[in-house]
Each structure stands twice: as C-alpha cells, then as structure tokens.
Amino acid sequence: MTERLREDLDTFAEEHGYTGRSEVIREACQSLLEEYQEADYEDQRVLATVTAVFGYDEPEIERRMMDIRHEFEGSIRSNSHNCLRENAGCVETFVVEAAYQDVLHFIGTVRGADESVSVEYTVVPVNGNDTAASDISDS
Template sequence: MTVVSVSMPDELLERLDAFAEEHGYTGRSEVVREASRNLLSEFDDKQLEERDLMGVVTVLFDFQSTDVEQKMMHLRHDYEELVTSHVHNHVGDHYCMELFILEGELEDISTFVGKIRATKDTLSLDYSVTPVDRIDSLV
C-alpha cells in the first residue's frame, strides 16, 4: 500500500484520532481511507444520473478572518444557471451561512459542491439532492 502524507491542522488531527479510538478503528489511516472512499462514491449514484435534480447546499464560515464570502459570491455568479436561489445570513457575531438552492444534473451539482469543499476556511458544508421527478410524484 502506498504511503501518502497529508497536512492538516492540529485540531482536526486530534478530532480524527479521537474519532478513530471512539469508533474502534485501528488508526487514522483507516479512518482517512474510509472517508476517501465515501467522498469518492458520494455522487456515484447511478439512480441520479441523467435526471433533473434539486439540491440544497449550506455553507458556514467565519467572515472576519477569511475571504470565503467573496469566494461564495464568485461561485454563485460562475454557476448562475445552476443556482436558482441563494440566501446569505449572519450567524452570531462573526459567522455567515450561505444557502444555495440548485437545479441541474448530478455532474454539475457535484462540481459545485466540490468547489465549495475545496474552498479553504469553510467551517461546515451540508447538502442534499432530490430528483425533481420524485417531487412530481408526491403532488
């Protein structure tokens, strides 16, 4: 097996080690391997391919110490055909939440979420995807 070196903040490393211990993993490498497999398979759902999808993406960040807000604005404009709605809220004294409503295909939504994941200093990212035809069948 190839050895890979990964840089991460001490706080994240401590959380990773605690998670491994609490959940019975043999070590951090096992946790990172499983997380990598899950991330890579996340949008590899054949049932969602070639279907119109609705997506909800929530991003939380500290606006005082980062430029994430500006990056979110650029993403919103770069993907204006995908982003059907957007909400920006202040949370507490120095946090912001971006809420994106998306409508498009799996590949485009996956790319959008991936770009947010790659944005340094986001504190959290949460999202869900629902096929539009599933919504139609509920009505």
C-alpha cells in the same frame, strides 16, 4: 490539514474504535468516492440544497463563495448568507437546479473553497415533463 482537524480526527478515531486517523481518512475517502459514483439521478435534472458552514469573519472564504455564486449563477435559484449568533460562524445556503453531474461539480467546488468549510446537501429529482439537463456554467 489544520492542527484542529488533525486533533478532531485523532479524537474521533479513539472514540469510535479506529486504529488511527489514517483509517478514518481512508473510510471517509471511500464514502466520498462512493457518493459521487451513485447513479440514482444520472442523466436527470435535480434540485439541490447545499449548506456550507465556516468561521465568522473569514474574508477569503466569503470572497470564494461570491466567486462560486458568479461562476454558477445560471443554475443557482436561491442563495443566502447568514451569521450565527454571537459570531459563532457563517452559513451559506444555495438552492441549485441542474443536471445531476453538474450539481455534483457544484458541491465539489463549494467543498473545495477551503478545508475548514463543512458542506451538507440534499438532492431530489425535478418532477415534470421536461427532463432535459440544465448545465451549470463553468465560465
């Protein structure tokens, strides 16, 4: 865990009435586990937008994003990379269509690219008669 993340956790804990960073981490872990246990879209084909934000000029993270694009290319419908103004950071945006569990795997892979990557996403079911799941390739 980076020093900045520890400091941010300590500040967050203090500002929001937590006893310390371990309580914040425990609650965050519980929320993450619950998020992945939700079965609203289980066995459904979904469309997800996944946004990853990370520091500017981070070649290792950019390389990892490229690897992720190749690893999941069968389900990525769209991808863009943009730099924020004044080199404040980079934004990688993915649109993914696949089975819900495969989308969760993709999101976990993006989150795991680097501890400094911030990831947000939305998921909606794909409407239509074809409900067969499209697998994301792990090759």
